[in-house]
Amino acid sequence: MDVYGWTRAQAEAWATSIGLPAYRGEQLLRGVYRADVRCFAEIPGWPRELGQRLDAAYRLPLAEEVEQHVSSDGTTKSLLRYQDGALVECVSIPTPDRHTVCVSTQVGCPVGCSFCASGLAGVERNLRAAEIVWQVLHHHRRRRVTHVVFMGSGEPFLNYDAVIQAIRVLGEPLGLGLGRRRITVSTSGVPMRIRQFARDEPQVTLALSLHAADDATRSRLVPLNRRWPLAEVLAAMRDYASQVGRRPTLEYVLLADANMSRVHAEQLAATARALHAHINLIPYNPVADLAHVPPERRAVAAFASMVRRYGGHATVRRPRGCDIAAACGQLRRQSLALFETSQH
């Protein structure tokens, strides 16, 4: 009964599989998305006995919010606890004309980037499609979600099937009806999945978390680079771009101590030019326990202008939620540490 991971066709197939008319499946999805019911017995139009029977066997809410932090800029970070106790973060980023939600795809992360709290303790498990969709719904209940980015904890392309299914469910007109162009998936570079994604979801925006455009630096920052070096990842990105006919995005976190020299700027611009890609420069949000140094504002501006001088199209992204540990994985890590402390 992974209702939040079902498309309409799947909900209807479930209904007929237990001897109900197909429209009961449609009513079920309308109930969970539109009426925001918290148990099966509340599904509008359903026979009471059917709802009670399902309530006896399954719990409809997938997770509860155990912590919430609201930044002075409106960014809200929620820590969710799923039914098995797994803790996952999701972030709501409101602006006057948009409401973007950043979702996690794994509990922890197996990639272990040197600047990220999510990978510090490795990965616990993959999230199911329904659990990913639940994060969006969680924030959607407060304000209609207009955009979703798969940039939270986890490497989406190491949980590929669940991510594809979540994208389909988010697009379901009976549910959130989110257009593909309003969804962005960010990967640290899994070449075969990048090519597959071009075939499966060509309308969704793909961002490559580059963070360095030479193998030596990138292998230090993004350990996945040792398995799939830049030449392989960039070849897959070129295939992706030629198949979907759109410019990919390169994400580049600015670390004062690691990737902000003139040579780094030149390499980044050259890589972006070859891919016709746009560059997002993201000043680092410092993470306790990690040694990386956030850049001064002046250094950010200087690096951006160097990249532009070398012919790269770059935008500096305003860091959001600095006062609430909004960088990937920090809240979950703090909570786990508190939990572990309270256990001893």
Ligand code: SF4
């Ligand atoms: S930046 Fe992304 S891929 Fe890297 S460790 Fe964090 S969650 Fe994983």
